[in-house]
Amino acid sequence: MKLTIARDALLSALERARRVVEKRNTIPILSNVLLKAQGAGLTLTGTDLDMEVRTTAAAEVAAPGAVTVPAQVLYDFMRKLPEGAQVQVEALRSGVLIKSGRSRVTLNTMPDADFPELAAGDFPHTFDLRADTLATMFERVSFAISSEETRYYLNGIYLHVPAEPGAPEQAQGAVANGATSDGPHLRAVATDGHRLASHQVLAPEGTAGMAGIILPRKAVAEIGRLLKPLGEETVTLAVSTTKLRLTAGVTTLTTKLIDGTFPDYRRVIPAGNDRLATMETAALAASVDRVTTVTSDRGNAVKFSFAAGAPLTLSVRETGSGDAADEVDGTYEGEPLEIGFNGRYVLDTLGAMPGKRLRLALGDAGSPALFTPEGDDTSLFVLMPMRV
Known part of the structure; x- marks a missing residue:
């Protein structure tokens, strides 16, 4: 040579x-x-x-x-x-x-x-997506991937075409490349049992009948790096039951999939939460960041206190450091409610959420809360509460 x-x-x-x-x-x-x-x-x-x-x-x-x-x-x-x-x-x-x-x-x-070769085999499903569309899918949900090795089936992103497009837990919506909301969707979901993130786009041609796959965390990160500089360029994905192959420009990535069954995540997405709040995403993130300053661990619980006609009050009590409180303007409809959330999980969720405003649907202090970007029904996030 x-x-x-x-x-x-x-x-x-x-x-x-x-x-x-x-x-x-x-x-x-x-x-x-x-x-x-x-x-x-x-x-x-x-x-x-x-x-x-x-x-x-x-x-x-x-x-x-x-x-x-x-x-x-x-x-x-x-x-x-x-x-x-x-x-x-x-x-x-x-x-x-x-x-x-x-x-x-x-x-x-x-x-x-x-030198070993990762035998590709046959790929029954092949489809194209814009690089920035696929990158956005992964960016919206990857923070919720579990790192718990015992539940290996949660150590990746579940990529699938839901059997019932437009199911109640996530309405059909516009996609990043300007397509309409008509038709089935390709959906990415990740969860670690404490939080869940979901994002969907209009399913491209070639995904019909595709079985759901679990893409490993390492592959998700590497694909994200490959996609970042490509912008609106088109990439090609080929999928089998055991492998995924991504062709992006002059680079081809082939990865094994996680051999496991992803749980029925739709069961934890609340459908009947009738306490509704709206506020600016950046304002809430800044407030959570401020009140968690006094905590020794950013995962400590932050108390959210909601009341109609009053700002949202956030508070933290840390035995060794002191107390902190802050307020966020917004709207709230429903009975007063005090509920706790993991501060770090809230910040991760808000960091992945698109748009300037969010909609928060709450049940009671022990029920999961649904976070969605206002005016954008392609993404949703679920957080389990904490005791406060």
Whole structure:
């Protein structure tokens, strides 16, 4: 293998491929990235056996071939070369020689034949989405993914097409790319048992009959990084019962799915809460942030006191630090209510909520509360209360 490539192009591709590589591995070759030169480009592949990222970069290939090299070492060397530099890569018997100007390094290699491949298999469902639409779906709900390993089936995002579009718990609504609310929806849901987040878009062609899948947390984070710079570009998703493949520009990510059954989340979404409050999202977030200053743990309970014709009062009592109280203007309809919420969970929810104002539907002090952005029925959030 022998090729010449721009340092910036190689570094960009290497950044995408190496992120999936774990820094500590019991299998040595998993610390490597596969370099494969052919045609007019260089393909780089990284994997952790559960997820694989394959990406390409333009290169002048003098001799095709393939080899694996330590991902982190190669990345560090490329990062320290000057911008705009040209890099020569040549496979030798003793390793891979990398030269740029007066700089050179020889890296140890392992046989490319030993590099594992995440067999894709058949994907019965393939569909396209705008990159920013998919990124928004994940941003709205990923904060609610559980980190509790014993409930592994909650360690990801549940992506599915509900059997009954427009079900009572979440009305059909407009989507980010301007489509109408008619038809079935593709919905993303995440929950850790204390909070739940849901966001939906109009289901693209190709999702009909697709079984629900649980996309792992690591894959969600990596897909988010790949989507961020693409904006309105279209990406392609291919789905089977065990894997998902995302094609975004010159990069393809393939990931195994979580093998489990996501719980019936619709059972915890309140439908009959008749105490209703509206207020500015930013004002509520600022108020919660202020009153939790006195807590030793931002997860401590914040008391929300609602009364018709009066501002919402937030209060915290911390034995070791003191007390804090604040008020937020808004409207409230219903009987007076005092209810507690985890302050950190409230801030996470408000941080993911679109729009300037929110609508809060409450039951009693022991019932889950429903948070929705005012005028936007594509997202909803549920929080379980705490004792105060």
